[in-house]
Amino acid sequence: MSSYDLIVIGAGPGGYVCAIRAAQLGLKTAVVEGRATLGGTCLNVGCIPSKALLHASHMYHEAGHNFDKMGLMGEPPSIDWTVMQGYKAETVETNTKGIEFLFKKNKIDWLKGWGTIEAAGKVKVGDETYETKNIVIATGSEPSPLKGVEVDNDSGVIVDSTGALTLAKIPDSMVVIGAGVIGLELGSVYARLGTKVTVIEYLDAITPGMDAEIQKQFQKTLKKQGMDFVLGAAVQSATAARGKATVTYKLRKDDSETSVEADVVLLATGRRPYVEGLGLDKAGVEMTDRGQVKIDDHWQTNVKGIYAIGDAVPGPMLAHKAEDEGMAAAEVIAGKAGHVNYDVIPGVIYTSPEVASVGLTEAAAKETGRKIKAAKFPFMGNARAKAMFQGDGFVKIVADAETDRVLGCHIIGPNAGEMIHEVCVAMEFGASAEDIAMTCHAHPTTSEAVREAALALGDGAIHV
Numbered sequence: 001m002s003s004y005d006l007i008v009i010g011a012g013p014g015g016y017v018c019a020i021r022a023a024q025l026g027l028k029t030a031v032v033e034g035r036a037t038l039g040g041t042c043l044n045v046g047c048i049p050s051k052a053l054l055h056a057s058h059m060y061h062e063a064g065h066n067f068d069k070m071g072l073m074g075e076p077p078s079i080d081w082t083v084m085q086g087y088k089a090e091t092v093e094t095n096t097k098g099i100e101f102l103f104k105k106n107k108i109d110w111l112k113g114w115g116t117i118e119a120a121g122k123v124k125v126g127d128e129t130y131e132t133k134n135i136v137i138a139t140g141s142e143p144s145p146l147k148g149v150e151v152d153n154d155s156g157v158i159v160d161s162t163g164a165l166t167l168a169k170i171p172d173s174m175v176v177i178g179a180g181v182i183g184l185e186l187g188s189v190y191a192r193l194g195t196k197v198t199v200i201e202y203l204d205a206i207t208p209g210m211d212a213e214i215q216k217q218f219q220k221t222l223k224k225q226g227m228d229f230v231l232g233a234a235v236q237s238a239t240a241a242r243g244k245a246t247v248t249y250k251l252r253k254d255d256s257e258t259s260v261e262a263d264v265v266l267l268a269t270g271r272r273p274y275v276e277g278l279g280l281d282k283a284g285v286e287m288t289d290r291g292q293v294k295i296d297d298h299w300q301t302n303v304k305g306i307y308a309i310g311d312a313v314p315g316p317m318l319a320h321k322a323e324d325e326g327m328a329a330a331e332v333i334a335g336k337a338g339h340v341n342y343d344v345i346p347g348v349i350y351t352s353p354e355v356a357s358v359g360l361t362e363a364a365a366k367e368t369g370r371k372i373k374a375a376k377f378p379f380m381g382n383a384r385a386k387a388m389f390q391g392d393g394f395v396k397i398v399a400d401a402e403t404d405r406v407l408g409c410h411i412i413g414p415n416a417g418e419m420i421h422e423v424c425v426a427m428e429f430g431a432s433a434e435d436i437a438m439t440c441h442a443h444p445t446t447s448e449a450v451r452e453a454a455l456a457l458g459d460g461a462i463h464v
Contacts, residue, residue, distance in 0.1 A: 002109075004030050006333060007123045007132040009115040009278070012040020014310030014322030015138030016099050021330035023106035030132075031108060032115035032125050038099040039092075040140050042319045045162040048095050050185055051350055052088040053165065057192040058352045061225075066389045079193060081170055088165070116279040120305045134305050134333050137285075137293055138326065139278065141271040141311035146177065148237035149267050157240040158265045161186060171195050171263035175247045177235050179206035181349050183268030184222065188351045191227050198228045198260060200235055200249055207349065211361040211410040213376070213396060218355055218412055221392055238265045273312045288314060298338065299329040307333070321345050344427045348417035353393050356420035359408030359427055362398050371401035375456035377449050379413040381463040384444040390414040395453040397423070397433055404432035404457070415446045422450055433457040 006022045008015045011033035022029045037044060064076040103110055113125040117137075123130050143151070143160040153163030164186045172195065176187040179201035191197040199206070205215045206222075206229065219229060233249040236257070245265040250257050273292050280287065286294040286302045293301060293308035300307050307329045310322030324345070328338025349355040365372040376396045379385040385393075393413030399406050409423035426436055436454035441447050452461040 002030075002128075003131040004028050004109075005132065006030075006134045006136065006330070007032060007111070007115075007130060008136045008138055009117075009123065010040060010138035010140055010310075011035070011038040011099070011110075012138060012140045012310065012322065013042050013319040014140070014326040015040065015136070016102070016326075017323040018136050018138060018309065018326030018330045019108050020102055020106050021327045022333065023108050025330060025334035025336070027330070027334060029106075029108050030111050030130065031103070032111045032113065032123060034112070034114040037093075037096040038103070038110070039096045041142075043095045043099070044092060045165060047319055049088045049092050049165050050161075050182075050189070052091040053084070053189045054185060054350050054352070056084050056087060057189045061192040061352070069389065079170065085166070114277060116277060117283045117285075117306065118279065119283055120303050134307065136299075136326075136329055136333075137275070137278065137280075137301075137306070137308035137312050138310050138322070139274050139312050140322075141317055142274045143267065144270045144272045146235065146267055146269050149177065149235065149265070150238075151267055152240070155240060156264065157243065157245050158238050158267065160267050164264075164266045167264065173262040174198070174264045174266060175200060175238075175245070175260060175262040176266045176268055177238070177247070178268040178270065179203075179229065179231070180208065180268060180270060181347075183266065185350055186266060186268065187227060188222065188225065191222075191225055192352075196228075197226070198230065198262070200230045200233050200247065202232070202234055202252075204232045206231070207355070209361075210355070210357060211396065211408075212363060213394075214355060214357070214410045214412050217393060218349075218351075221353065221412070222351070238267070240265075271311065271317055275312055290314075298332045299325060300332075315342065316345060316347065318345065318347065341428060344424050346420045346424055348420065350417060353390060353413045354416035355412045356416035357408070357410045358420055358424050359406070360398055361408060361410065362396075365398050365407050372398060372407065373401040373457055374398045375453055375461075377452035377456055377461050377464060379446070379449055381452065381461070382444075382446060382449045384446050385414050385449070387444070388414055395419070395449045397436075397450075397453045397457060399433045399457055404434055406431055406433055406436070409450070409453075411450075413446065413449070419447050419450055422447065 005027035006029045009032045111125045116124045176183040176199045187197045232252045236248045238247045248259045309325035311317045324340045331338040346358040362374045376394045378394045380391040396410045398408040433454045441451045455461045
């Protein structure tokens with residue numbers, strides 16, 4: 001019987017990062033993964049392939065709308081969907097092969113198959129049982145179902161996020177159920193490629209939980225790009241017949257019912273922890289009422305030696321949150337002090353423009369009872385953004401009115417996903433808005449908008 005210091009179940013961003021960190025700290029480590037490739041949902045059918053399509057569709061959109069303004073004349077390019085799918089697949093393969101290389105470099109064993117926890121210290125994979133001092137559950141999540149909507153990715157008519165990445169052709173029309181991150185990212189891909197996209201959302205605003213001003217600007221921007229929105233609508237059913245789909249929904253304000261037909265329906269109503277078949281009941285692992293694995297402040301379950309991280313536990317379902325937890329759990333297991341600051345975990349929507357946020361929204365900050373201040377700086381006042389035809393959007397910073405300490409930042413505009421990390425570092429160090437305002441920023445860069453927003457919290461921004 002093979003024996004390890006640590007067996008990680010799941011090779012997604014949380015799992016493989018946990019394993020690598022554990023190996024670096026001298027632990028004999030193995031990872032259980034049933035997919036044919038490493039990287040989990042993120043690298044195989046999530047973050048990475050969707051970003052490839054987002055990039056390709058953005059390039060196509062730019063060629064058709066802004067190239068002539070820069071003197072790049074001629075007909076815009078046509079779309080070869082097969083080649084674009086090949087580019088996406090190559091991107092995925094490069095990344096998953098990279099994880100295999102890192103496993104070999106760090107002497108991590110890949111136990112191929114699906115794992116079951118027989119008891120604390122025992123993991124079964126196929127017909128073989130392995131002994132281990134510690135187990136980390138990093139099994140990730142799967143798309144959440146919706147009553148009345150039966151997903152069949154093979155048919156390509158009613159699909160989830162996985163199916164939406166591999167459609168046989170670019171559809172003429174698409175209905176997206178859910179105006180969250182996944183729905184808007186994939187919806188925007190097809191909208192830029194010429195699909196008529198309609199988004200149906202149960203709540204009265206898109207991107208639930210985001211800053212209200214960001215929500216409004218974001219919806220306005222996506223509408224300009226051709227996406228339609230039906231808000232405050234409860235989907236009753238989605239049915240497929242003769243290669244088409246029909247979605248029926250009720251408006252919450254008056255219960256009026258409407259049906260809309262589309263070539264493709266994308267169900268994007270969120271994700272749920274994937275823990276089926278792990279044997280958690282048998283092992284005695286406690287769960288939350290939302291189907292998540294219950295953990296303590298050190299990522300350990302109620303069963304000593306069994307830990308859990310990532311989408312399987314409470315908190316935002318983000319790959320980088322899982323990575324942070326993976327490193328922290330490995331460090332705790334190795335006898336060190338793992339650290340995750342849950343108040344400083346950024347979120348990014350990779351549309352065009354990008355949307356990024358960290359910390360408290362203005363509304364959430366006010367709910368804490370403290371005096372707060374907030375200020376914005378528009379990208380129309382930023383020279384670099386205007387040169388790139390990306391002057392829409394703004395940077396908004398929320399701070400404590402008495403201490404000037406930064407509590408949150410919300411950006412919609414070019415490079416938002418990169419710029420947010422300046423504020424993340426500032427918040428990690430407890431910086432004030434004045435600290436950001438007094439820091440020299442290179443000109444011309446879009447990052448200057450962050451400094452200008454910080455200046456606006458003081459005596460005033462310069463370029464507005």
